[in-house]
Amino acid sequence: MNARERLQTMVRTDRGSMTVWPESEVASALDAYRDEVLAEVTTWLVKKARGFRAMGGEMRAALASKVDRGAVRPDNLRMLPADFFEPGHTYTVNEPFTAPEIRPHFQCVAVAIHPTTGNRRAFGFEQRTANAPWASASLRDEEWADGWVDVTEETSGPAAPDNDAVARRAHLARAIRQGGRWKSGTVVRWYEEQGYEGLGPNAARNDLAALRRAGVIVPHDEKGVRWYSLARQGGAR
Structure with a gap:
C-alpha cells in the first residue's frame, strides 16, 4: 500500500465508516504522501536532465538532488527578491x-x-x-x-x-x-x-x-x- 492508498483508507467516504485515526497517524500519513510526491518530482527532473542536457541538464540534475535531500520544505519556500534575470521572465x-x-x-x-x-x-x-x-x-x-x-x-x-x-x-x-x-x-x-x-x-x-x-x-x-x-x-x- 502506497501513501496515497493509505490516505484514502483514512478518509471517511460513507456513513458506515466511523474509524477515528489518531492525530499522529494522520500527520505521518500526510508526510509520507508528500515524500511520495517529491520522489515523483525527483524522478521527473532526473529524466529531463538526461534528455535535455544541452539545455542545462546539469542544473536540473542539481535541483533533483536538492529535492531528493529534502531541500523543498514548507519552511524553506519563502521567495527572496531576485538579484538577477530569471529564465522564463x-x-x-x-x-x-x-x-x-x-x-x-x-x-x-x-x-x-x-x-x-x-x-x-x-x-x-x-x-x-x-x-x-x-x-x-x-x-x-x-x-x-x-x-x-x-x-x-x-x-x-x-x-x-x-x-x-x-x-x-x-x-x-x-x-x-x-x-x-x-x-x-x-x-x-x-x-x-x-x-x-x-x-x-x-x-x-x-x-x-x-x-x-x-x-x-x-x-x-x-x-x-x-x-x-x-x-x-x-x-x-
Missing part, C-alpha cells in the same frame, strides 16, 4: 519618465556562468522598442544594475512572444549553429527528436521566421526550395 528598464513603448524589453531564456570569469550571463531576446524586432542578446550583472524590473505578467499578451516559444527557439538556434541545411521538415523532425510534442510545419515555419528576423539564420532558395543556414554575423551581441 520578461523585463524592462525601470524608467518611469519614459513612455513604455520606447523602453527596451528582455525575455530571459537561460542563465549561465562564464567558464573563465565566473560572472553570470543571461541569454535571451531583446526588443529595443515596441515596434522593433526581437533579437538575440546576452546581459550581464552590469546591465542588471541599470534597473531592470520583472514585467512578465504585464507582457504576457500577444505583443510579447510566448516564453515556451522563446526557449524552444533558443534551443533550435543552438542546434542550427551545429551546421546543416534547415527546412520546415527538418525542424519538425528535430521537434520529435527533442521531445517537443504537438508541433508541426506551421510551428516550424514560425520558429524559422523568428530566427530569421533575429538575424540568427539566413534563407537560401535553390530549385524552388527554401532552406536556412546559420548567419555568420547574425544575432550575436
Whole structure:
C-alpha cells in the first residue's frame, strides 16, 4: 500500500465508516504522501536532465538532488527578491519618465556562468522598442544594475512572444549553429527528436521566421526550395 492508498483508507467516504485515526497517524500519513510526491518530482527532473542536457541538464540534475535531500520544505519556500534575470521572465528598464513603448524589453531564456570569469550571463531576446524586432542578446550583472524590473505578467499578451516559444527557439538556434541545411521538415523532425510534442510545419515555419528576423539564420532558395543556414554575423551581441 502506497501513501496515497493509505490516505484514502483514512478518509471517511460513507456513513458506515466511523474509524477515528489518531492525530499522529494522520500527520505521518500526510508526510509520507508528500515524500511520495517529491520522489515523483525527483524522478521527473532526473529524466529531463538526461534528455535535455544541452539545455542545462546539469542544473536540473542539481535541483533533483536538492529535492531528493529534502531541500523543498514548507519552511524553506519563502521567495527572496531576485538579484538577477530569471529564465522564463520578461523585463524592462525601470524608467518611469519614459513612455513604455520606447523602453527596451528582455525575455530571459537561460542563465549561465562564464567558464573563465565566473560572472553570470543571461541569454535571451531583446526588443529595443515596441515596434522593433526581437533579437538575440546576452546581459550581464552590469546591465542588471541599470534597473531592470520583472514585467512578465504585464507582457504576457500577444505583443510579447510566448516564453515556451522563446526557449524552444533558443534551443533550435543552438542546434542550427551545429551546421546543416534547415527546412520546415527538418525542424519538425528535430521537434520529435527533442521531445517537443504537438508541433508541426506551421510551428516550424514560425520558429524559422523568428530566427530569421533575429538575424540568427539566413534563407537560401535553390530549385524552388527554401532552406536556412546559420548567419555568420547574425544575432550575436
